[in-house]
Amino acid sequence: MRRRTRWLSILPAMVAGYLLLVVIWAWATFDTVTAHMPAIADAPLSARQTQILLRVEDPAFFVHHGVSLTSGQGFATISGAVARDVYLEGADLGGAGGALQALYRGVFACCKRIDLGRDAMAVVLDARLSKARQLALYTTHVYLGTHNGRQIMGLSAASRNYLGKSLEQTSEEEFIGLVAMIKAPNAYHPVRQPAAYATRVARVRALVQGTCKAHGWFDTTLAHCGA
Secondary structure, eight states: OHHHHHHHHHHHHHHHHHHHHHHHHHHHHHHHHHTTOOOOOSOSOOHHHHHHHHHHHOTTTTTSSSOOOOTTTTTOOHHHHHHIIIIISSOOOOHHHHHHHHHHHHHHHHHGGGOHHHHHHHHHHHHHSOHHHHHHHHHHHOEEEEETTEEEESHHHHIIIIISSOGGGOOHHHHHHHHHHTTSTTTTOTTTOHHHHHHHHHHHHHHHHTSOOOSSTTOOSOTTSOO
8 A cells, every 4th residue: 555655655756757758758859850741831621621620639739839738639649640650650760769758659459549748749749830831731641441442641631532622622521521531440431330430420520510519628529519
């Protein structure tokens, strides 16, 4: 009992130390990990499409600093997704930075949605990368399932592959369908899982139209919506 109490008493300090190390590492390696990012001027979205995407995925995107506790989102943010791509799935680092990168990759693979280290990276990234750049990277790199044996990356590619048209040609309903896939693109696949896809689209449509709201911080399934 004493040993357990002792561990519980020092746990906050250990977590704080871990997060401080992540912040220092993320700040120091930012220029290196972003050096090979593609040159993307703007997100390929209209103003209305941007509004829909953020309403579903990150309502507080333009006001938070990498982490948000907006109702229905928990800690999940677009900044966090971009930080994961940049720091954990991008270029391999060398030396001590590379060793820490390998550690953080392992922690994320283990803990995913509760990985506070990734959230610390998001705070650093948000401080050093404009919101416009973050949104551009997210919309062109977000994973949207496997189709005809190929991974579909980005909303533009998803529109071409699933709808046979450019993103700017999609109707609002079609765009809602693409955004609805983001949470679990193979589980909500329009070709392989049409029933699950239709249910998810109905729920997201209700959220976008304002007829339904998320229940609490971590409600991203919206199971009560679109019934």
